Amino acid sequence: MNSPLATQPLSQAADLDSFWMPFTANRQFKARPRMLQSAEGLYYTDVQGRQILDGTAGLWCCNAGHGRREIAEAVSRQISQMDFAPTFQMGHPLPFELAERLAEIAPAGLNRVFFTNSGSESVDTALKIALAYHRARGEGTRRMLIGRELAYHGVGFGGISVGGIPNNRRAYTTLPHVDHLPHTLDVQNNAFTRGLPAQGAELADQLERLVTLHGAENIAAVIVEPMSGSAGVILPPVGYLQRLREITRKHGILLIFDEVITGFGRVGAPFASQRWGVTPDLMTVAKGLTNGAIPMGAVLLDGELQEALMQGPEGQIEFFHGYTYSGHPVAAAAALATLDIYAREGLLTRAAELEAYWQEALHSLAGHPHVIDIRNTGLVGAVHLASRDNAPGSRGYEVFERSFWDGLMVRCTGDIIALSPPLTIEREQIDRLVDILGNALRQTA
Structure with a gap:
């Protein structure tokens, strides 16, 4: 049956009050929907x-x-065959197949995949992996996380803590042991640049200042968006990401790229890390993974990070983290169909x-x-x-x-x-x- 909104003038439509809309000025919207x-x-x-x-x-x-009919048909087939299957101590084929497909198009070395349901969950998962990795290697003092001003990393407590958009943070408690790099938006010097701005790579050197301030032995990870989308398309200056990679590698700090927006072709390559020639240790994705059809996200990571946690008795859970819907069969079916479209149509x-x-x-x-x-x-x-x-x-x-x-x-x-x-x-x-x-x-x- 059609929604009342589809068949009636807006003035006669269903009451709009019950739905509290996200990231929306609700009163303004409902005055003129x-x-x-x-x-x-x-x-x-x-x-x-x-x-x-x-x-x-x-x-x-x-x-x-x-x-896209291919995605709708894949979802329909899967939900009819098996609507849900747990991935806690159980499995089903689709997330394993999807993980392999993602590893094939990801930057070299990012060959392990942890599935989530959104970009926010992917970010919090990546931060937890980073902390768990250092602890497993006997470097438990590495608890500090470095984000960047004007960054958007979702709405979880981890994401808003490393994020740097003031309105997303000011009303809430944020995590301790977090600091921020300066943003790279410089309208005064880079206005109307076509492509990546030429000036600003030196801003990455501010990471050396934070290392001096906090001590490399206390810093677990740096997380940045290769391109900050939600803050208004803030681009990395030429050489900036390369410099971050050099500094993090020198000090044993993990580098996380949040590619929730830039992933799956947005900047001209499967991932921004490939377009701009910098491979992080972990990469978060969501959004384009299923073409928006079904909620799904993932963390792609270097296999060495997972191996570091594969210690102790074989029957021991190595990473106490996950979601009811991690690797959901219907979401995985949508993602596989989406990857087929991406490949077939270039x-x-x-x-x-x-x-x-x-x-x-x-x-x-x-x-x-x-x-x-x-x-x-x-x-x-x-x-x-x-x-x-x-x-x-x-x-x-x-x-x-x-x-x-x-x-x-x-x-x-x-x-x-x-x-x-x-x-x-x-x-x-x-x-x-x-x-x-x-x-x-x-x-x-």
Whole structure:
């Protein structure tokens, strides 16, 4: 049966009060709801029948576009055959097969996979693996975790602690033994750079300062997003990630890449670590793993880390951690079907093929009102707007809302408009995206 929202005017629709929406100004939204009803290819359709070009791949996750029948059929077959199976002291074939498939496309050496249900869970899992690894090797003093300002690592207590977005942290208790590197956003020196900014690699040397302050023997891991998506597409300066790798390796500190957003083709390679030539010790993924169809995440790690925990009696649990739905059969079926699509259609590298066209199209917006920076890499981009006096974020929200009612879905992070269309986008849709966004920029005072 259709939802009441699909058949009635919004004023007559079901009460909107019961659902407390995540990361949403609920009162603002419910005053003028934006309701999506269906999706196919590059477009959503709202409850009024309007087509909305998806400029964000859902929420950075629908990399192969919407309505992929192969995924739906795989899910249907699996849920009919076996809806659930535990992976505590039991097993079923699909997560083992999926782990092998992921290891085949991952950076060399990241050949062990721990399954989760989201990016947030993946981050907390990776942090726990890092701490357990050092303890198993007799270096239990390594308890400190290093994150970065403006980073987003999900909403678990571990993730918000190493994360660096103030509003995600200030209302909650965070973990002890955490410090932060400075962020790499430098509009003054790098505005309108095409691709990775040339200046800023030296910011990685701040890790040496933290090592001196806390002692290498006390630091377990450094976690960074290769590209900070949720903070507004903050790109790594040329050489920055390489420098982090050098410093962490020198001091025996594990390096974790949070590739929840950058994974599965977003920046032009299967993973950002491959695009930019830096292999971490652990890597978190989610979102594009199942094309957003079923919640699933994972931690990919160097096999040596797992081996360090394979000590003691054979019947002893080595890592006291996991989730009821780790390696869920239906999620694994969705992920395997998704990987088949990526491989068959060449989507894991397609962003590199479209990057030049995408870059030129985005930078054509440079002369529009209030635009102070444009950033891009692969098939991701940001249009950074000047903030209004005493009303930060209001200009970005207006552009976001105007774009929606004109037929384009974008993301706004404060006064930054973030773009990450499905990897199936064509040049015609890129042009349409830029036209709608440009019109919204012109209309916003």
